[in-house]
Amino acid sequence: MDAQATPAPERRSRGRPRKTADERDDGNRRQALLRAAARLFRQQGFAATSTRDIAAAVGMRSGSPFYHFENKEALLAAVMEEGMQRALRHQRERMDAAVAAAPGPLSASECLRVLVRGHFDNLLGPESDHIPVMLYEWRWLAPQPKRVVSELMAEYEAVWVPVLQALRREGALRGDTALARLLIFGALNWTAQWYDPEGPTTLDGLTEAALQLFVKDME
Amino acid sequence: MDAQATPAPERRSRGRPRKTADERDDGNRRQALLRAAARLFRQQGFAATSTRDIAAAVGMRSGSPFYHFENKEALLAAVMEEGMQRALRHQRERMDAAVAAAPGPLSASECLRVLVRGHFDNLLGPESDHIPVMLYEWRWLAPQPKRVVSELMAEYEAVWVPVLQALRREGALRGDTALARLLIFGALNWTAQWYDPEGPTTLDGLTEAALQLFVKDME
DNA sequence: CCTACCGATCGGTAGG
DNA sequence: CCTACCGATCGGTAGG
Numbered sequence: 001m002d003a004q005a006t007p008a009p010e011r012r013s014r015g016r017p018r019k020t021a022d023e024r025d026d027g028n029r030r031q032a033l034l035r036a037a038a039r040l041f042r043q044q045g046f047a048a049t050s051t052r053d054i055a056a057a058v059g060m061r062s063g064s065p066f067y068h069f070e071n072k073e074a075l076l077a078a079v080m081e082e083g084m085q086r087a088l089r090h091q092r093e094r095m096d097a098a099v100a101a102a103p104g105p106l107s108a109s110e111c112l113r114v115l116v117r118g119h120f121d122n123l124l125g126p127e128s129d130h131i132p133v134m135l136y137e138w139r140w141l142a143p144q145p146k147r148v149v150s151e152l153m154a155e156y157e158a159v160w161v162p163v164l165q166a167l168r169r170e171g172a173l174r175g176d177t178a179l180a181r182l183l184i185f186g187a188l189n190w191t192a193q194w195y196d197p198e199g200p201t202t203l204d205g206l207t208e209a210a211l212q213l214f215v216k217d218m219e
Numbered sequence: 220m221d222a223q224a225t226p227a228p229e230r231r232s233r234g235r236p237r238k239t240a241d242e243r244d245d246g247n248r249r250q251a252l253l254r255a256a257a258r259l260f261r262q263q264g265f266a267a268t269s270t271r272d273i274a275a276a277v278g279m280r281s282g283s284p285f286y287h288f289e290n291k292e293a294l295l296a297a298v299m300e301e302g303m304q305r306a307l308r309h310q311r312e313r314m315d316a317a318v319a320a321a322p323g324p325l326s327a328s329e330c331l332r333v334l335v336r337g338h339f340d341n342l343l344g345p346e347s348d349h350i351p352v353m354l355y356e357w358r359w360l361a362p363q364p365k366r367v368v369s370e371l372m373a374e375y376e377a378v379w380v381p382v383l384q385a386l387r388r389e390g391a392l393r394g395d396t397a398l399a400r401l402l403i404f405g406a407l408n409w410t411a412q413w414y415d416p417e418g419p420t421t422l423d424g425l426t427e428a429a430l431q432l433f434v435k436d437m438e
Numbered sequence: 439c440c441t442a443c444c445g446a447t448c449g450g451t452a453g454g
Numbered sequence: 455c456c457t458a459c460c461g462a463t464c465g466g467t468a469g470g
Contacts, residue, residue: 047266064439175431183406183432190405212394213402216435283455
């Protein structure tokens with residue numbers, strides 16, 4: 001069964017047109033794989049997505065993703081790490097922009113609004129597959145990248161802590177702030193399950209709904 | 220490769236001890252499969268759990284689950300349907316008990332407390348694998364059971380609607396109640412990702428934290 | 439990055 | 455419910 005008549009490896013011209021130099025070898029093939037992996041891991045989950053699916057999505061053959069990534073887990077790790085890096089950058093940019101635009105210092109609830117709105121961008125905006133993958137496919141991450149991504153997540157969440165504590169001092173938030181933070185992130189992260197960008201609610205509207213729910217004494 | 224010398228099917232005595240009459244044929248084998256499936260689907264996800272894993276968990280051979288269930292999807296559907304039926308029953312019992320125990324009528328925030336506390340039982344209590352499976356493996360459910368389970372979920376959520384509307388009338392909740400409900404369920408459902416029953420927080424404590432976060436003007 | 443594989447595993451079935 | 459399978463698919467690799 002193994003041995004069979006193999007046709008001579010004749011040099012037939014490829015079906016697909018040859019790629020020009022700047023389409024190839026950019027390392028943008030790697031980027032294309034990452035984007036496709038993020039989308040498919042989100043749609044179907046890590047376990048149900050084959051490396052063949054990912055290869056096909058970018059026009060490669062089944063073995064080729066392994067030229068760019070050591071294995072399937074490494075692809076997942078790269079998706080999550082890139083997602084978290086981008087989310088962190090976006091969080092910083094939004095916060096800096098809000099501080100720069102405000103006439104005076106930002107109130108704690110204004111800070112929270114900026115953080116929540118930015119989180120919705122990271123979670124639900126365009127090119128936002130990476131973060132839902134990180135949240136919902138976490139169990140498949142190998143121990144080593146798990147530590148790396150955990151630290152990035154801690155960094156992301158650390159920005160929220162003083163904001164929540166300030167709200168608590170104002171009386172706009174009650175109870176344990178650590179539990180409040182976990183519950184708030186739950187409410188926000190769960191939107192990835194039901195939010196429809198085509199629906200009537202905008203990300204700004206969603207942000208207001210969240211603030212009305214979490215923060216007391218809002219004018 | 221297919222044809223090979225098959226040893227005569229001699230009647231050798233089984234390695235496992237024979238089961239007594241009341242251990243067998245109860246339909247409790249079906250129940251055992253459901254429990255094992257719920258646990259494994261929760262731990263590893265639907266796609267990564269093999270029917271062999273489930274069979275082995277209850278001491279069956281690889282083909283035997285298909286004597287009880289038509290296919291793997293039917294097992295998942297049964298886990299979710301049973302989980303939702305039990306959750307609904309538990310919700311009704313808790314609510315009835317609270318009404319019976321109270322001296323007067325229940326306030327809206329007292330109602331919400333009962334609902335939240337019961338939801339944590341359904342999600343995090345003992346024998347609570349079914350509901351997290353339903354929440355997190357939803358995408359694998361076939362269209363027909365999806366309709367069935369959807370209706371059960373709608374029934375479960377419908378109990379919350381008048382409670383949230385009453386809170387809104389009191390001023391204890393602001394903004395759109397439909398959005399508030401989705402955000403609240405998100406906060407509650409996400410606890411399945413991080414809550415540790417061995418940790419310092421009890422389900423009662425978690426309930427209080429949730430009510431402090433969601434409900435304004437709590438004494 | 440493709441070709442041509444391999445060994446392992448999986449859902450499911452026929453027949454008893 | 456077990457035995458003994460099957461066809462399909464999967465992650466990954468050697469060699470170019």
